[in-house]
Amino acid sequence: xxxxxxxxxxxxxxxxxxxxxxxxxxxxxxxxxxxxxxxxxxxxxxxxxxxxxxxxxxxxxxxxxxxxxxxxxxxxxxxxxxxxxxxxxxxxxxxxxxxxxxxxxxx
Amino acid sequence: xxxxxxxxxxxxxxxxxxxxxxxxxxxxxxxxxxxxxxxxxxxxxxxxxxxxxxxxxxxxxxxxxxxxxxxxxxxxxxxxxxxxxxxxxxxxxxxxxxxxxxxxxxxxxxxxxxxxxx
Numbered sequence: 001x002x003x004x005x006x007x008x009x010x011x012x013x014x015x016x017x018x019x020x021x022x023x024x025x026x027x028x029x030x031x032x033x034x035x036x037x038x039x040x041x042x043x044x045x046x047x048x049x050x051x052x053x054x055x056x057x058x059x060x061x062x063x064x065x066x067x068x069x070x071x072x073x074x075x076x077x078x079x080x081x082x083x084x085x086x087x088x089x090x091x092x093x094x095x096x097x098x099x100x101x102x103x104x105x106x107x
Numbered sequence: 108x109x110x111x112x113x114x115x116x117x118x119x120x121x122x123x124x125x126x127x128x129x130x131x132x133x134x135x136x137x138x139x140x141x142x143x144x145x146x147x148x149x150x151x152x153x154x155x156x157x158x159x160x161x162x163x164x165x166x167x168x169x170x171x172x173x174x175x176x177x178x179x180x181x182x183x184x185x186x187x188x189x190x191x192x193x194x195x196x197x198x199x200x201x202x203x204x205x206x207x208x209x210x211x212x213x214x215x216x217x218x219x220x221x222x223x224x225x
Contacts, residue, residue, distance in 0.1 A: 032209055034211035034212070036152075038152075042217075043202055043215035043216065043217050043218060044152065044202075044212070044215055046211050046212065046213040049211040049213075055213070087151065087152055089152075091206065091209050091210060091211055092209065094157065095154045095157075095166070095168060096142070096154055096206070096212070097154065098151060098152040098153070098154070099151075100151045101151045101152075
């Protein structure tokens with residue numbers, strides 16, 4: 001199985017801040033990397049797919065980049081509704097493994 | 108609107124069984140592989156199982172292999188997960204989700220909660 005490692009595990013930030021979350025794959029996964037947002041008590045929501053493609057309806061302050069083994073999710077200007085947990089996931093090969101999550105909290 | 112709705116969760120004793128269901132609507136169910144993903148309380152996401160669009164292929168995580176079985180009936184737009192010999196560590200919210208080959212999981216169902224406790 002491909003191991004996915006996110007950093008940091010938790011992050012405190014303020015509204016308006018620029019935030020970057022990193023995801024590293026245990027082997028090259030080309031650009032088969034997806035990002036999800038999850039709020040308490042809710043199902044995960046797809047934000048970014050294929051490393052940098054924005055899912056329909058997702059605000060443009062979210063962006064993704066990377067290829068191979070290193071990827072980033074950036075939120076350009078944090079909004080109150082962005083405080084949540086973020087997961088990366090590889091869809092290069094089954095099983096489609098997830099990172100351990102990054103909890104984004106209000107400072 | 109694409110939708111997946113799970114049901115069948117509950118409180119069960121260790122060693123007992125449970126059958127989860129997932130009903131799809133708003134898309135052509137028989138065109139897609141469907142996955143189960145679980146999340147233990149306060150923990151991250153764990154992939155559990157996948158079934159191919161026609162049900163001919165299934166794969167299960169090592170942690171559930173031999174105890175859980177995924178199946179589907181395309182005529183009913185329904186997916187199942189049979190959970191046997193349940194353990195306390197199987198306690199989690201179970202979500203079904205759609206994904207074509209090498210594509211992201213979207214949409215997700217709201218989940219059904221399984222609690223294994225004596």
